[in-house]
Amino acid sequence: MRKELLAAGLCGLLLTGCQDNPKGDNYGGVSHLHPDNRRSEVYGDQANKKRPDVSQRFGYYRHQKSPIMGDRSNAKEMAVLDREQIAKDISRVSTTLPNVNDAAVLVTDEEVLIAYDTDTTNRELTADQVKRTAMSRVPRFFHVYVSDNKNLMRDVETLTSLTTQDEDANEAIAAVIKEMKKSPQGARINASENENGETSDDLKRGMNGGMKR
Template structure:
């Protein structure tokens, strides 16, 4: 009888240990019922800094598209980052732009020197809305960036397609320049300053881009 009690007790200890290990695995791989991809979490640490002082360098353009949330001021947990991560910058611009009245669907592409924002709107004052979207983007990126906006929704797919290009290729630069020309056919808002045009470019910037 004593022998059976020892065996039963040992089995109970093994079962408890197995349950404990299983619960630990659940804590690591599950959060609110959603599976956590450990590799993705590691990528997020590099992309967002993660307090490590190290960031992943990428030659890809950053592209994010957002639609206005039915809940006012709902930005889905937007965080602001001090370092330049093109995709995160595009994310912030797209989310902030959907907070602008009459702006509903925003697609943002961030290159190494431009921000291209395509959006849908039912605004009666297209130039004013364009100015709001442009200045929202300007408030996020470094001052040397030029921002181009368009309420021509036919250009949204063009903006998205550029995100798949290698930003170091000459063809990518030509395609970006071509799309910029198309976007400038839409209202761009008011001049940024006495020395900068509507897109934040100076005379020297325009001359340099012409000579390239």
């Protein structure tokens, strides 16, 4: 009889635990895929008090593929980029490079245009540094165009009055890129991509709706 009571008590405790946490794969209803969210559950409030400032912590995120066949909701979320913030970051970091004094940056839906003022004696090297700075901050399919012709800074700024929905945006961007390519673009990205990150297929079909540049 004592054994039966003990077994009943253990079952009761297990049922209570399940009720407190209705989602079996969670810690207190918080996804176990995010370790920061469960540290207080495991280690108590002291863990949060000892955590370093957000500017000192590493960035970590884990995401699982949706079990629903054909679910594209994640792709839609990824497609939304804060282009203004990216342009701001690229401009700021570019001016930390040697001999780059000013940088005007435009980020479209698939390109980055950078016109900068420099006093460098090695134009190719500086162009390569500026270009790779931009490429490190945008998705891999982006193409980057640079120019040390500071007169083009005004042209790049003028393009900000356009949007991705404007019919003449592609033509205006292509015109500025054509001028930018007269300046050094740095080294090739790799064997299959040219200096701007364009492949042979990109050049064949052209960018911005098939317009060849």
